[in-house]
Amino acid sequence: MRVGFIGTGSMGSILIEAFIQSGALSPDDLIVTNRTIAKAERLAATYPGLLVVKSNADVIRDSEIIFICVKPAEYKSVVDDIQGGIDAAQIIVSITSPVLIQHLEALLPCKIAKIIPSITNFVLSGATLCVYSDRMADEDIERLENLLSHISAPIRISEEHTRISSDLTSCGPAFLAFFIQKFVDAAVEKTGISEEQATQLASEMVLGTGKLLTTGGFNPAALQKRVAVPGGITETALRIMQKELCGLFNNLIHTTHAKYEEDLEKVSSRFFDAKGQIT
Known part of the structure; x- marks a missing residue:
């Protein structure tokens, strides 16, 4: 199974290292890219066999499961970049909480999951929150949760309870x-x-x-x-x-929810215009 990562910042690198250190994946199973390629190359230097590519399209072309680990403000441009190259059998995994399942379903034809990891996953502990689109079949969910179970306790939640x-x-x-x-x-x-x-x-x-x-x-x-x-x-x-x-x-x-609503509004405005049409 080839797993791709778009974004190797703080949480992306934590997930990559946790998957490798837990034995869930070997470096040869991973293909990664990052806006600053040097960050991805540092991971590859630590874990020989991990493949660094220059573009998001390269990750999409060669991966079955793709984790998108970028900031909310960068998300729409990543989706725009990959939507022409992804197919219905692939699984996109978002780790960005204000990006909703409906945002991704509106633009991507593939299977979609949203997970919220934790820094505790770095020591193969803690929870991973999981939300799934209706496009995810039971075997897709089982496949993803088997992967996540090596580094955490996967816990399914409703999307409305993502913030709390x-x-x-x-x-x-x-x-x-x-x-x-x-x-x-x-x-x-x-x-x-x-x-x-x-x-x-x-x-x-x-x-x-x-x-x-x-x-x-x-x-x-x-x-x-x-x-x-x-x-x-x-x-x-x-x-x-x-x-x-x-x-x-x-x-x-109250404070965390207020910030989340602010972020959600900003992200939604990038995906949909005032009339609810895809931008």
């Missing part, structure tokens, strides 16, 4: 890392513990907590109850967090 699901799985690592950093900063400032040791302790805690919440049989509420002995230190501290963090996550979700 992405907040939890894709933005979530940055949000959690921010919380951990502030926790570490306070520990260092208040107690004199070294930043290195505090970071190690907090990082191991996050790893263990993730296992408790995935394979350990706990949900978040049950885990808090198990740790927070009535009248104890943890319970007292949780009351402070309840007070100080009240409303924070509602504001966070």
Whole structure:
């Protein structure tokens, strides 16, 4: 199976490296291009056998599954570039959340999937969110999810929940890392513990907590109850967090959704005019 990548930026390169390191694909299975070819060539230098080509058309011509990993503002030009060379049997996989299935179906004759990966896929963990067009047959979905399962847990979602699901799985690592950093900063400032040791302790805690919440049989509420002995230190501290963090996550979700709607409007204007006609 030949898998193509248009775009080898941050997330594109994470997916490529994760597929190779997991054994899901060998470098010989991959054909890639990037607007700045030097970035793709650096990947090829690291993974001999990975084929770098100069154009999007070259990727489309030789690939069965094609991941498009470009920014929203660049997406329409990529679609315009490839639409004449793609056929109905090929699978386009978009990783760009404000690009909707309907945008792609309007211009491309092929099978279409949208996935939202996470930086956690780099360590062969976390979730990959999956949305499929009606053109995807069951065997197409199984084929793609078998590939994704080497680096993540593929989770099917409805497209209307793309943003909130992405907040939890894709933005979530940055949000959690921010919380951990502030926790570490306070520990260092208040107690004199070294930043290195505090970071190690907090990082191991996050790893263990993730296992408790995935394979350990706990949900978040049950885990808090198990740790927070009535009248104890943890319970007292949780009351402070309840007070100080009240409303924070509602504001966070409001902000991410507002930005998403802004991006969605910009992308839609590139695909459709004010009358809903394809541009």
